[in-house]
Amino acid sequence: MYKILETKELAASIYYMVVEAKRVAKACKPxxxxxxxxxxxxxRIPLTICDYDREKGTITIVFQVVGAGTQMMASLKAGDxxxxxxxxxxxxxxxxxxxxEMLKQKKMLFVAGGVGTAPVYPQVKWLHKRGIxxxxxxxxxxxxxxxxxxEMKAVAGNLYITTDDGSYGRSGMVTQTISDLVGEGKHYDVCVAIGPMIMMKFVCKLTxxxxxxxxxSLNPIMVDGTGMCGACRVTVGGKVKFACVDGPEFDGHQVNFDEAMQRQQIYKTEEGRAFLKAKE
Ligand code: NAD
Structure with missing residues (x-):
């Protein structure tokens, strides 16, 4: 059993949990x-790791309630x-x-959308710890x-916050800020974009x-997570890949987003039905 040490609701329906999982914490990487x-x-819910502490043997996960499984997770308390x-x-x-040394020469831009901020955090933190x-x-x-x-402010070089409705930070979607930064003369060698599929599709179109x-990161299209169910089949550069075993990260310019999003829709419907059934 994997004990929950801490839990909090970060925003409406978005939960943060620190879980005791020594072996995972010992071996995991961003x-x-x-x-x-x-x-x-x-x-079964696949979740990208948000943080880890090898000494304490803990893993931090962040998830959004979208169906029956995540609703059950949200009901768990510290001590469960x-x-x-x-x-x-x-x-x-x-x-x-x-x-x-090669990595230090590269200027990296991370683009995080909504709940996708959680998997971006350990990557930026890993780099920050190494002076990047x-x-x-x-x-x-x-x-x-x-x-x-x-948390992100503490590890990022420059942090740019943007809200769709302009209620905080810059106004507009992440793609607007990418365009603005490049327009202002910023140069990047590589971009890592993690968030909803539609965001990643449009970030890739722009980049x-x-x-x-x-x-x-194609985590959103995963269902089983072990290469058995085939739900996360995705075409990358004309070749069929499984997001769970070949990824979850891929060259975004090679991903067929429309096909992947169509498949994701089928499973979302199934998940929605299970959610409604559990509520009855
Ligand atoms: P959201 O819908 O609130 O979008 C977050 C941001 O993405 C927006 O503020 C906007 O800046 C950008 N965005 C959205 N649509 C865009 C578009 N058409 N063009 C350009 N930018 C756009 O996000 P949310 O509700 O927090 O997202 C939940 C989704 O994130 C779920 O589908 C979940 O599966 C996914 N997610 C992905 C990962 C991953 O590893 N890729 C991890 C966690 C969650």
């Missing part, structure tokens, strides 16, 4: 994910336990294995939905025009 189950008969907490799964972010300060754009629909601002290589 970019990897875990699969959790609140109870024996609960749905997860039935399963499997990981670390998937491939770590590519830069983790790059030569550090990346620029970070965090986008949220409104000020109330912005998460992890202080392709800007000739800026972009990595995306």
């Amino acid at each position: 970019g990897q994910f875990v699969i959790v189950r609140a109870a024996d008969d609960a749905e 336990s997860f039935h399963d907490f499997v990981g670390p799964l998937g491939c770590p972010s590519e830069f983790v294995s790059e030569d550090l 300060d990346a620029d970070v754009i965090v986008g949220a629909k409104t000020k109330d939905l912005l998460i992890l601002e202080e 392709k025009e800007l000739n800026l290589p972009t990595i995306v």
Whole structure:
């Protein structure tokens, strides 16, 4: 059993939990994910790791209630336990294995959208710990939905907050801020974009025009997370890949987003039905 040490609601329906999972904490790297189950008969939920503490043996997860499984997770309190907490799964972010001196020469831009801010955080923190300060754009629909601002501020080189409705920070979507920064003369060698599929699609459309290589994380299309169900099948550069075992990170300019989003819609409908059934 994996004990929950701390839990809080970061924003409406977005939860933060620190969980005791010594073996996962010992081995995990930025970019990897875990699969959790609140109870024996609960749905499997793949979640990108938000933070880890090797000494304390803890993993931090952030999730949004979108269906029956995440609703059950949200009902858990500190002192309760997860039935399963499997990981670390998937491939770590590519830069983790790059030569550090080469990496220091690169100017990196991270683009985080909504709940996707959680998986961006450990990557920026990993770089910061090694003396590399990346620029970070965090986008949220409104000020109330912005998460992890202080945490991100502590590890980012420059942090740019943007809200769709202009209620905080800059006004508009993350793509607007990318254009503005580049327009102001900022140069980036690589962009990492993590957030809703629609955001990653449009960030990639823009960065392709800007000739800026972009990595995306396809965690949102995962269902099973072990390569068994095939739900996260995605075409990358004309080849079929599984987000869970070949990813979750891919070259965003090679991803067929429309196909991946169509498949994601099918599973969302299933998840929605399960949610309504559980509420009856
Ligand atoms: P959201 O809808 O609030 O969007 C967040 C930001 O993305 C917006 O503020 C905007 O700046 C940007 N965005 C949205 N649509 C855009 C568009 N068409 N063009 C340009 N930018 C756009 O996000 P949310 O509700 O927090 O997102 C939840 C989604 O994030 C879920 O689908 C979840 O699966 C996904 N998610 C992804 C990951 C990952 O690893 N990729 C991790 C956690 C959550």
